[in-house]
Amino acid sequence: MASQTLRRLRLLAARAAALPASPHLPFSAPSRAQAHMASSSWAVLGSIPRVAPPADGADVSLALTPPPRVSILTVSPRVFPEPVTPKYFPFVLAADPSGLLLLQATLGRPWTREITDGPHGPGVHWHNSEPRYFVLDANAGSAFRLPEPKPVDIMHQALLGLIASPGGGGHYMVSELRPIMGTDHATLLSFSSEVGKWVEKSVHYPLARRIFAPIGVVSHHGRLWWVDLTWGVITSDPFASDPALRFVPLPPDRVLRSREAWGESDMYRCVGVSAGKLRFVDTYYMGRVIGGTPNISVWTLPGPDSTGWTLEHEASFGEIWADESYKATGLPVEIPTLALIHPENPDVVYFFLEKHMFGVDVRARKVVDCKLYDLVAPPRCAVASRFVRAWRLPQQQSPGMLNWSNDPILTAKDKAPHGSYPLEGLTKQTFIG
Template sequence: MAQPSWVILDAVARVAAEQDADLSLELAAPPSVTVLTVPPRVSPIQADPTSRARPWVVSADPASGLLLLCAPPAPLRPTPPPPPEFRNGVLVLNITDIERRPPNYFVCDVASATAFRLPEPGHGDPRGFPSEINPSNLGVVAAPGALAGGGASRYMVVEFRYMFNDQHATLLCFSSDTGEWAWKPVHNPMGRWIWGSDGVIAHDGKLWWVDLAGGLVSCDPFAEAPVLDIVPLPDADCHLSDAGCAHCAGRSLAYRRFVQVSAGKLRCVEWSSSRRDVDDGAPMTVSMWTLNDPETKKWALEYKVSFQGIWADESYKAAGLSEKNPTFALLHPMNPDVAYFFLEEHLFSVDMPANRVVECGVHGLVVPPSGKPPNCFSVRALELPLALSAGTLPSELGSGSNTEDSAPPASAAPSVSLAHDLVSLKIESEEDA
């Protein structure tokens, strides 16, 4: 069985029980979900459906195999409270500061089987922003023309920092060339736009910050003087809420949209109902637009498909799925006509123009959702490097150990021809670079 050229990656990583476990990628053919497993020294906290503290893939450059992992710090050890203090018979309250430690960030390079721990940016932002990173505005992109992998991998990790109604903004940039963070001032073209941080996309050598209510802000972070550009999203098909302000109405719309790269172009997917509420049981309609030329900033509608026709097709009945509105997951990264959806414990794909179910399986996500179904932010579409999709890794990449000073054994080249094979990643930090 040939190894697929891409996988559906669970955005939440699993924490291994063994302290000396490898940081590894468990490959599974779609529609099954591929899982990233990290050792406790990368993330001492296991993901919990009732807590937001979990190791998770913040963003990715799917075409190059770069993943940006955010791992929570170890919990603080509880300290006993000080004894009560009285002054003139009055109890004095002891007020202590709670120590906050930022999470750790790793750039995982699937092609070279390495994971590099980023240093903390420190202070010095010219706009006065705090040193702590906002992961919702953080993206990773490989350098144009650079092969991600081996010792020659070049990339940039960038956070977009801005303030409402301020014409100035900052890009906080980590370059693999220098191994350091730098602050690049940029003009903020958003004006009075209240930005919603809905993810960061790497595409065409640029980073694209997404606000699903309004549009995309993009730039080339490798430029000496980056320039931000705005691309509005297509006009909505679905009903806007009756919220009292435009921002709140836009956020309601954002819950029914997703932007992703498929077949080398940016695509915008929207799901809506023929009635006012998409959750009222009426079959939802899925629309998909393509941004053929970012310079023109115009989106072309490719299809608009109702689930009424999909439910009626024999392939849907054969899959044993119930006639309920699913939750959108992602587009096939090479074929935008194929969309994936969550329904109960299943993840299935549909050839939208043909109204035909292509694949169906149990998704098996790491963290069961707490009262809510998984959605498009629960998974990532990740293209596999050629070495993996061909079924082998170069022998020098091998099965990496977690010791900082050890090299991967040349004799341990894993095969990935079967589902659930492991690709181990050696962990490095700025001290090892």
């Protein structure tokens, strides 16, 4: 109910301050965006791939299309052998510039009872799914299934991240942060491609008695960054022999109450790497909505060891709507859904609205690109920033695996059933004391 009220307030405030909608005109981007190359150093990758046998027999293939159009990954039925549903579906958790992708491909199963041995004696667990995780090599077209981390299970896929080894050689680390809420203890559960097995490392957990609400993990500056869009980020180097966790809260006036915007924070916020720095984009903040329109703000973490964010630039949606570049798109005067930040130009932020994805130069208050987009899932009414990845492409691409295409069109059979496609997991975070 609270989230529905929030949406109504945002829409009413936006309409009250908006100029009359302009007639539909052909979109003409500013001059610096007119020369759009047939290829790009990055791609907008749809998080949910389609499942189909690739033509060349590989387990993974990708037809790239220049942003802001969405590039769609294809995985073979060997990777996901069952029909896609809104509860069980393949999902790209992380995309590394090395060409590696981390894919969750959990399958549904009938409820089963399992007796396990734990540190406090035997325990009973009920399961209705088969967790499966793959590291995909988009260059080679291969899929490596990670072994199960027995006797434990992955706690939550949004706590699982991928980072390339600083030593190179195609090696990587997949790590999950496993906090025990209410204590100062946590575990880093990591799979190293060099060691070939899962290893647990105990770490000090720096947070108070509040549930960390994960939405995803970003790799940056040789570290993993676990993101809670309502509170802040936790960072650590999983390659360290004695890793330490450090918490960086969001700017004080951007920290939300526990469970505020639960399940929809990534419609209004995102954290990503742009121009070599970690950035936080916020369109949720309500402080200046009354009598005006919501703002787009872009914040920067100046360095990997910084303790606070710097506001880079801010603009209101009203200023964007009033510009001729927005009127030329023919889009309605409505608050869009946040998609991502440009990985090379931190001035540019992308949004979903109706059938389009469009980029806004926040500093200049102008639309710089606008294209139709298509996703396997979810339906357009349920899109959010977690359903696309700004992927910096590997510098050396193997022919046949990452092909540029002018228009990869999804057919009806490529589409997944309608649904919200939420991030789900075992969520074994517990309170002690």
